[in-house]
Amino acid sequence: MxxxxxxxxxxxxxxxxxxxxxxxxxxxxxxxxxxxxxxxxxxxxxxxxxxxxxxxxxxxxxxxxxxxxxxxxxxxxxxxxxxxxxxxxxxxxxxxxxxxxxxxxxxxxxxxxxxxxxxxxxxxxxxxxxxxxxxxxxxxxxxxxTPGHARHHHAFIIGDVCFTGDVAGMRLEHSRYLSVTAAPPQFDPVAYVQSIDRLAAAKFKTLYLTHFGAVSDVAWHLSSYRERVMEVYERVAADFRAGVSVEENRRNYAAAEHAIAMKAGVDEALWEKGEDANVTSMCADGVRLYCEKGL
Structure with a gap:
């Protein structure tokens, strides 16, 4: 193959x-x-x-x-x-x-x-x-x-490799920054974590991310991405409970993600590139929509 x-x-x-x-x-x-x-x-x-x-x-x-x-x-x-x-x-x-x-x-x-x-x-x-x-x-x-990003989501497996779609997030140029794919309307952190855990338990040799390419440090990627999914959910949920507006939620989300990316060694050019693939404002809206439905 x-x-x-x-x-x-x-x-x-x-x-x-x-x-x-x-x-x-x-x-x-x-x-x-x-x-x-x-x-x-x-x-x-x-x-x-x-x-x-x-x-x-x-x-x-x-x-x-x-x-x-x-x-x-x-x-x-x-x-x-x-x-x-x-x-x-x-x-x-x-x-x-x-x-x-x-x-x-x-x-x-x-x-x-x-x-x-x-x-x-x-x-x-x-x-x-x-x-x-x-x-x-x-x-x-x-x-x-593999729901979580969307309820109609499949991952595809061939032996010890997995094509993850969006359930394992976005990782550009092998950076250490993992961007949570959370566009509306079906982000669900509970289902997301269950799907990630299912992938992690399979101990795949390689993940193929649509955004972008082959990932070989599979255990680190999935465990870190699990944390990131819960991190963005808990952050937005806290803002939602505090009565933060939609626009302020978007600003807070973008600022927090930018800081995390910079700490992970991402430069401004790669950050902007990531924004083209997984817009933070849209992800903020996706997580907030889950909070509006469930909190």
């Missing part, structure tokens, strides 16, 4: 969003498609890896957020089967509500950031339950239900 990390160069910046090309026994699969805006970059990267895109018959998406699955419909329209969580399927078949919600958030930037999400033909969308697997050549790709 070979795993190719394909850099989608989101908004022209390397190292923000990855897709993974899995090659085994003469068959090819894609894990994560990235957004519609980077589809041509993805297709070019596949060809540069020596693979004809027509050879890709199986596509796996960890969840249906646009940075992970925005181009899935295009692949389905080319005849590939798209494998997803049971709660993700309807949004792949009809992405109109997803796109409408995103347009409300991103406004005039929507098209340049994310591009178009095409509807996937219903017969090309295949639901995987927790523990179900799909053969690709000589390997099995196993789906694990």
């Amino acid at each position: 070979r795993i190719h990390t394909l850099d989608l160069r989101f908004i022209g910046i390397p190292g923000l969003i990855a897709s993974f090309l899995v090659e085994s026994g003469g068959e090819y699969a894609l894990i994560e498609t990235g957004p519609g805006s980077t589809l041509e970059t993805l297709r070019t990267a596949i060809r540069a890896a020596g693979v004809e895109e027509e050879a890709i018959k199986k596509v796996f998406v960890t969840h249906i957020h646009l940075d992970h699955a925005g181009a899935a419909g295009w692949w389905a329209q080319q005849g590939a089967s798209v494998y997803c969580h049971p709660n993700a399927a309807r949004h792949l078949v009809d992405p109109s509500k997803l796109m409408e919600s995103a347009r409300m958030v991103y406004g005039a930037q929507m098209d340049s950031l994310w591009g178009e999400m095409l509807p996937a033909p219903v017969e090309r969308v295949v639901v995987l339950q927790d523990g179900e697997s799909v053969n690709v050549g000589e390997v099995e790709i196993l789906a694990w239900d």
